[in-house]
Amino acid sequence: MKLTELEQKIADNIAARAEALLDDLRLHVNTPTGKGHKPGLDETRERFTARLAALGATVELFPGERKPDWLIGGSPDTEPPPTAVCRRTREGLPRIMIAGHLDTVHDPESNFRELTIGPDGKTATGPGCVDMKGGLVIAVAALEALEDAGADTSWTFFFNSDEETGSYHSRTVMEDESRAHDLGLALEPALPGGELAIERMGAGQFMIECRGRSAHVGRAFTDGVSAVNKLAECLVEIAKMPDPDKGRILNVGPLQGGSVVNAVPDLARAWGNVRYPTPEVGEEIGKMLDALATATDAVPSVAVLRSFNRPAKPMLTETEALGLRAREVAEALGQKLPFAKTGGVCDGNIMQNVGLPTIDTLGVRGGGLHTPDEWIDLSSLVERCQLLAILIHRLCSA
Numbered sequence: 001m002k003l004t005e006l007e008q009k010i011a012d013n014i015a016a017r018a019e020a021l022l023d024d025l026r027l028h029v030n031t032p033t034g035k036g037h038k039p040g041l042d043e044t045r046e047r048f049t050a051r052l053a054a055l056g057a058t059v060e061l062f063p064g065e066r067k068p069d070w071l072i073g074g075s076p077d078t079e080p081p082p083t084a085v086c087r088r089t090r091e092g093l094p095r096i097m098i099a100g101h102l103d104t105v106h107d108p109e110s111n112f113r114e115l116t117i118g119p120d121g122k123t124a125t126g127p128g129c130v131d132m133k134g135g136l137v138i139a140v141a142a143l144e145a146l147e148d149a150g151a152d153t154s155w156t157f158f159f160n161s162d163e164e165t166g167s168y169h170s171r172t173v174m175e176d177e178s179r180a181h182d183l184g185l186a187l188e189p190a191l192p193g194g195e196l197a198i199e200r201m202g203a204g205q206f207m208i209e210c211r212g213r214s215a216h217v218g219r220a221f222t223d224g225v226s227a228v229n230k231l232a233e234c235l236v237e238i239a240k241m242p243d244p245d246k247g248r249i250l251n252v253g254p255l256q257g258g259s260v261v262n263a264v265p266d267l268a269r270a271w272g273n274v275r276y277p278t279p280e281v282g283e284e285i286g287k288m289l290d291a292l293a294t295a296t297d298a299v300p301s302v303a304v305l306r307s308f309n310r311p312a313k314p315m316l317t318e319t320e321a322l323g324l325r326a327r328e329v330a331e332a333l334g335q336k337l338p339f340a341k342t343g344g345v346c347d348g349n350i351m352q353n354v355g356l357p358t359i360d361t362l363g364v365r366g367g368g369l370h371t372p373d374e375w376i377d378l379s380s381l382v383e384r385c386q387l388l389a390i391l392i393h394r395l396c397s398a
């Protein structure tokens, strides 16, 4: 379907914002939000929510929940960051949930701190430029352009601050909001060729904790029960579990065990990560790991703690239909939107798992995610903003 007159007006309005989009990207990339950096997260959240409030949205802040203590990087001493939900819903229109994360993986103290335009002027590098400050910048601009053009839309904009660390602080509110909406749009960067990720694997974390009995190696070796030896046995079993052809993936590391060389260690731990293409394979991995556990009073004992926090995101008919609508818009704009699968995970996994059909790579194009070479294709600011705006317009006009 070709662009209507109103859609052309929206697209033109966005094209005229090219410079403003770049300025806004610079502002947000230069405000650090990695490693839980509170001042940057607060500032960024306030900037975006104020612009949405100016469009008539109500802004609600939900306090963050705590993360399980046993996770690597778990239980930080600092207050978990809040989640912001900005609602501007209209009776009779579909309930669209737009989701984006304010955090990046980048250390605010590192040398990679600013948006730097490349020599050809076509690309730029900067922390979070593509994952996902670019996505947030275009989404807020898309809603403003729709308003400017007089298009009536209905949406909820969800901002969390912990996607890169597993969305533990924002999970409950994300699930509640997902259940209360009809369609989900998430702003993760497009795949390298501009593709829309239509299928994602699930992911999770686990910890194996072995406890034994401590004893002096020289005086009472036979009284000791080594937790390290028990952990080693478990790790041999875990090494037999992966079946990559089935998409059953388990990786172990880091490890921890004992504290001195002259005592039989009474505590040893291993952390690990799993990936699975379907909920069934996820369950299968969970059962295999759980089978390693012993009674708590056994000596040695084995405890299995796990958090499979990113459910698999298989392609559903509703998700495909939403992807096809996005592709129609892309084609009307003279763009292409192929579909692809990915092993990467994002909040789209959680949203769709509770029943919200979600397409989740509607952000900008670029690459080098999570590295000091993270880059953005600058032409994608306008292109993807147009795509998102007209998609939202069409979803609200159906």
Ligand SMILES: [Zn+2]
Pocket (backbone or CB within 6 Å): 101, 131, 132, 163, 188, 189, 346
């Ligand atoms: Zn991301």
